[in-house]
Amino acid sequence: MCGICGVAGGDPAGGRELVQRMCSAMVHRGPDDEGTVHLDGVSLGMRRLSIIDLEGGHQPMHNEDSTVWVVQNGEIYNHLELRDLLLAAGHSFNTQSDTEVLVHGYEEWGEELVERLNGMFAFAVFDTRRRAVLLARDRMGIKPLHYAIDGTRLVFASELKALLRDPALRREIDPVALDQYLAYEFVPSPGCIVGGINKLEPAHTLIWSVADGACRLRRYWSPELGVGDRTHRTLEEECDELRAVLRESVRKELISDVPLGVFLSGGIDSSAVAAMMTQLGGDVKSFSVGFADRSFDESGYARQVAMHLGTEHRELTLEPGMLLGLIPQLPSLLDEPLGDASIIPTYLLSEFTRRHVKVALGGDGGDELFAGYPTLQAHRLATYYLKAPRMLRERLVEPVVRRLPASRRNLSFDFRAKRFVGGAAYPTAERHQRWMGSFVAEERAALLSEEMRHRLSANGSQDLDFGQAAYADPLNQVLLMDMRLYLENDILVKLDRASMMASLEGRVPLLNNDFVGYATHLPLNMKLRGLRSKFLLKRALRGLLPETILNRPKKGFGIPVAHWFRGPLKEQMLSVLSPQRIARKGFFDPSGVKQLIDEHLAGRRDNRKQLWTLFAFELWHDGYSDLSRN
Numbered sequence: 001m002c003g004i005c006g007v008a009g010g011d012p013a014g015g016r017e018l019v020q021r022m023c024s025a026m027v028h029r030g031p032d033d034e035g036t037v038h039l040d041g042v043s044l045g046m047r048r049l050s051i052i053d054l055e056g057g058h059q060p061m062h063n064e065d066s067t068v069w070v071v072q073n074g075e076i077y078n079h080l081e082l083r084d085l086l087l088a089a090g091h092s093f094n095t096q097s098d099t100e101v102l103v104h105g106y107e108e109w110g111e112e113l114v115e116r117l118n119g120m121f122a123f124a125v126f127d128t129r130r131r132a133v134l135l136a137r138d139r140m141g142i143k144p145l146h147y148a149i150d151g152t153r154l155v156f157a158s159e160l161k162a163l164l165r166d167p168a169l170r171r172e173i174d175p176v177a178l179d180q181y182l183a184y185e186f187v188p189s190p191g192c193i194v195g196g197i198n199k200l201e202p203a204h205t206l207i208w209s210v211a212d213g214a215c216r217l218r219r220y221w222s223p224e225l226g227v228g229d230r231t232h233r234t235l236e237e238e239c240d241e242l243r244a245v246l247r248e249s250v251r252k253e254l255i256s257d258v259p260l261g262v263f264l265s266g267g268i269d270s271s272a273v274a275a276m277m278t279q280l281g282g283d284v285k286s287f288s289v290g291f292a293d294r295s296f297d298e299s300g301y302a303r304q305v306a307m308h309l310g311t312e313h314r315e316l317t318l319e320p321g322m323l324l325g326l327i328p329q330l331p332s333l334l335d336e337p338l339g340d341a342s343i344i345p346t347y348l349l350s351e352f353t354r355r356h357v358k359v360a361l362g363g364d365g366g367d368e369l370f371a372g373y374p375t376l377q378a379h380r381l382a383t384y385y386l387k388a389p390r391m392l393r394e395r396l397v398e399p400v401v402r403r404l405p406a407s408r409r410n411l412s413f414d415f416r417a418k419r420f421v422g423g424a425a426y427p428t429a430e431r432h433q434r435w436m437g438s439f440v441a442e443e444r445a446a447l448l449s450e451e452m453r454h455r456l457s458a459n460g461s462q463d464l465d466f467g468q469a470a471y472a473d474p475l476n477q478v479l480l481m482d483m484r485l486y487l488e489n490d491i492l493v494k495l496d497r498a499s500m501m502a503s504l505e506g507r508v509p510l511l512n513n514d515f516v517g518y519a520t521h522l523p524l525n526m527k528l529r530g531l532r533s534k535f536l537l538k539r540a541l542r543g544l545l546p547e548t549i550l551n552r553p554k555k556g557f558g559i560p561v562a563h564w565f566r567g568p569l570k571e572q573m574l575s576v577l578s579p580q581r582i583a584r585k586g587f588f589d590p591s592g593v594k595q596l597i598d599e600h601l602a603g604r605r606d607n608r609k610q611l612w613t614l615f616a617f618e619l620w621h622d623g624y625s626d627l628s629r630n
Contacts, residue, residue, distance in 0.1 A: 002059065003029030003047040003158040003500075004071040004145075006124050008133045008210050010153035012041055018155070018166055019045040025162040029073075029500045035059045037069055041210050042126050042133060046071040051359060051505055052257050057097035064092065067128045068106055072099045073158050074121030074143040075505075077252040077512065082116060099123075106134070111205055114220050118252065118513040122158065122200070131210040139221050140365070140511045141189070141202030141488040144335075144496055148197045149215060154208040156200075159497075160335045163197060164624070171195045173621075175455040178587065182439040182447065185339030185613050186489040193336050194624075202488055223483060223520045225476045230523060238526065239540035242518070246540075249512035250276040253361060260359035261285035263349065263506075264313070266301025268372070268534060268541070268550065269363025271309075273509055275544045277361070278309045286311040287353040287360065289318050289345055293560045301549060308546050316352040318345055323559055324568055330616065331623025335497050338620075339438055339613035341561050343494045350502035358505060364491050365510035368482045369519035370534040371475070371527040372554060375435050379478055380531060382424040382431065428474040432481055438613040447592040473524055562608040565600060573597070573611065576618045585621070588614070 003026030007015035016038045023034055023045045030047030037044050037060040046059045052075070062069045076082070079098035082105060087093070091104040098119075105113040106125050111134060120142035125134040135156060137145050146163050147156035157163040164170055174195040177187045189199040200206055203221040208214075230238065250273055254260065262274045264286040277284045286306050290299030299315055306313035326333075326344050333347060353360050367373050423434035434440050439447060448456065492508070499506035509515065522536065529535040538550045565573050575581070577597060579590035593614060600607040 002049060002071070002073045003162065004045070004073045004122065004124060005157035005162055006042065006044045006071065006126075006133070006155070008042045008126070008154040008208055009213065010041075010151070012038065012043070015041075015043040015153075019043040021165040022157050022162040023047055025165050026157070026159060028503055029158060031503050033058060035071075037062075039069075039126075040128055040131065044069060044071045044124060044126060046073075049358070049500075049503060049505060050258070051075065052096070052098055052255065054257055056095035057099060059099060061095070061097070061099050061103055063103050063107055068103055069126045069128070070099060070102045070106070070123060072102055072121060072123035073145075074119055074123070074138065075253075075255070075507070076101055076117055076119040076121060077255060078116075078118040111207065111218070112220075114205055120508070120511075124156065133208045133210065135200055135206040135208070137200045137202055137204055139203045139513060140483075140492070140508075140516065142492055142496070142508060142511060144493065145200040146192065146197055147200060147206070149208075149213075150196070152213050154213075154215075160192065160194065160197065161332075164194070169194070169197060170624075171197075173587070175452050176459050178452065178617075179444055179448070179456055181337050181339070181617065182437075182444045182613065183433060183441075184437045184485060184489070185609070186493065187336060188485055188489050193620075223480065223516070225479060225520050226473075226523050227521055230521075230526070235536075235539065238522075238536060242536060242540040243544075245515055245518045246272065246509075247276045247279060249515040250361070250509045251280055252512060252514075253507045253509040254280065256359050258358040259285070259356070260361065261287055261353060261357040262311070263353065263360050263362040264288045264302045264305060264311070265363070266298045266303075266305055266549065267363060267554070268537065268545070269366030269510060271305045271363070271545050271549055272366070272537070272541055273361050273363050274305065274309055274311060275541070276509075278311065284309070284311040285357055286313045287315075287349065287356070288313070289316045289349045289352065291318050291345075291559075292320060293563070296560060301552065304546060305549055314352070314356065316348065318348060320560075320568065322348060324564070327569070327572070327619075330619045331626075333497060333501055334616065334620045334623075335493075336620070337617045338490065338493060338497075339609070339616050340490050340494055341559050341612050341616075343498055344559060346494055347498040347501055350499040350504045350506070354502045354504040358503075359507060360499070360504060361507045361509055362495065363510060364495055364508045365487060365516075366534070366537065367554075368479065368487045368491075369510065369516065369527075370537045371479060371524070372534045373482065374533075374554060375432065376475060376478060376528055377531045377533060378420055378424075378435065379428065379431070379475055380528065382420075386424060428477055429481065432478055436486065438609045443610075447588055449586055449589050452587055475524055475528060479524075479527075561612050562600075562606055565608065565611055566603075570601070573615055576615055577611070581618075585618075587617075587621075 005022035007018050026047045030049045032050040033048035035046050044060045060069050060071050076098040079101040082101045086104045093100055114136045121138045122143040122145035146160050148169050172195050177191045177193045181187050187193050189201045205218050207216045264270050264274055288302035291297040323344055419435050423431045495506045526536040577593050582588050582590040582593050596607045596610050599605040
């Protein structure tokens with residue numbers, strides 16, 4: 001696990017100096033080692049967190065005649081199988097590192113190397129013979145990679161904050177990206193909040209010619225939902241297959257030359273990973289956090305699973321002061337604005353886990369693969385709700401729901417009910433955004449300042465299309481949106497930034513190539529049967545996990561933001577979102593922000609999501625402004 005960066009083209013001396021600055025900005029990603037190489041107009045750099053081949057895995061890494069150079073962030077889980085193929089083809093290896101497979105794999109297969117890789121990765125190859133740079137990112141987008149094409153230069157880095165060490169890239173906030181952030185609580189790839197910078201999308205390669213600046217992007221893989229023929233299998237045979245693929249995926253991701261453990265929330269997904277780890281042998285170390293606020297606390301479930309599986313369990317109880325104390329660090333923790341407040345407990349869990357191990361497996365991805373989110377059930381319920389007489393809905397149900405008193409509890413009934421009736425009548429994609437995001441289209445139009453609305457209009461509309469319309473069943477459309485939007489740009493970003501800030505490698509075996517391939521090919525009724533979510537996964541785990549865990553309702557990994565904004569965080573929120581400050585910065589309309597605050601403080605509406613989205617952006621922008629002044 002590393003942080004990587006590079007400059008291709010432009011002034012060579014400037015490129016060397018910039019790579020050093022970018023490496024310095026990512027020490028947290030790799031405190032164990034640093035390496036750079038400068039040759040033929042290209043500079044590559046890396047910071048290393050040593051996991052495999054601790055002594056011999058120094059990067060940048062090169063081939064026998066130093067014509068191919070590689071820097072990698074991540075792990076290649078099938079590197080031993082690829083090594084055998086490459087040895088048989090005549091290549092010689094100098095290390096036991098998985099990164100060296102990329103060097104010789106590129107020699108043997110060129111750009112098509114990526115289609116053979118099973119791992120989480122973002123890497124760069126410099127081919128000195130072709131004078132070309134290849135950038136690549138893993139299928140699901142587990143590892144990040146930002147880049148900018150600036151005239152005759154290609155500049156790239158694992159984190160935006162490293163890329164912004166280049167003064168030439170500190171540009172204006174992109175109005176389209178800001179509008180998307182308000183809608184989704186993140187900026188979807190390939191966009192970036194800073195104009196002129198992009199994220200390399202998952203399952204993509206980019207080839208850059210140093211000689212003439214020519215650039216080519218290619219998608220090398222796409223998920224396909226529900227295309228497999230499973231009619232010949234019984235339910236028990238399908239359960240056997242799921243357990244076998246899951247066990248093998250976890251086994252592949254246990255490769256390590258340092259101690260590892262598992263994040264254990266007490267939910268089905270992390271518990272399934274922990275169960276497979278115990279089956280595979282050895283002492284399993286598990287880690288969880290608990291909350292003083294009981295409506296947010298799941299620590300009892302984690303303890304129950306740990307006791308059932310016999311793991312060596314450690315738990316950290318998060319007091320309000322610990323969570324609130326991290327607020328000042330949000331600008332450095334947030335690489336790009338992120339409206340998901342759970343990045344705070346995720347970081348504290350990572351920091352706690354890092355005291356004992358260097359690698360931690362988790363259960364991220366299970367909800368997207370197996371329809372685990374309550375929104376999937378809500379989409380199905382919406383089809384029945386819309387069959388009710390319109391007069392009944394508009395004159396009875398919706399007015400009653402709107403009058404429900406606002407609660408501060410996590411995922412309270414009024415919060416969910418108001419979201420449901422507010423979005424049920426819209427087409428699938430828009431309904432999903434209204435349920436998942438912070439601000440709907442009309443709210444964003446009223447919230448943005450006049451200048452930002454003008455700039456947004458000048459840039460034109462940029463609707464996101466992931467090909468979900470190809471699926472006849474709207475729920476498969478939703479699953480694809482969750483994979484390509486929420487999982488990639490929120491869940492995995494949160495895990496990467498929080499764990500790497502703690503110098504911990506986070507792994508996601510449910511997103512291993514093999515398990516993703518198996519799960520995406522399952523028919524929808526194996527995931528959501530009626531209103532029973534994760535149907536097959538739960539059935540397959542019977543006997544391995546307690547029934548109370550398999551049958552418990554899903555609960556988010558959140559923090560009491562609604563309470564904080566009326567209590568200990570009130571004064572800071574009022575300061576950060578004050579009308580004078582909002583007007584001075586010029587992104588939002590001060591009266592629109594003030595209305596959100598007043599409604600929330602008076603208890604008329606629960607605006608926790610909207611206010612945190614704005615609060616997180618303003619804190620991030622403070623850090624960005626400080627950087628731009630340096």
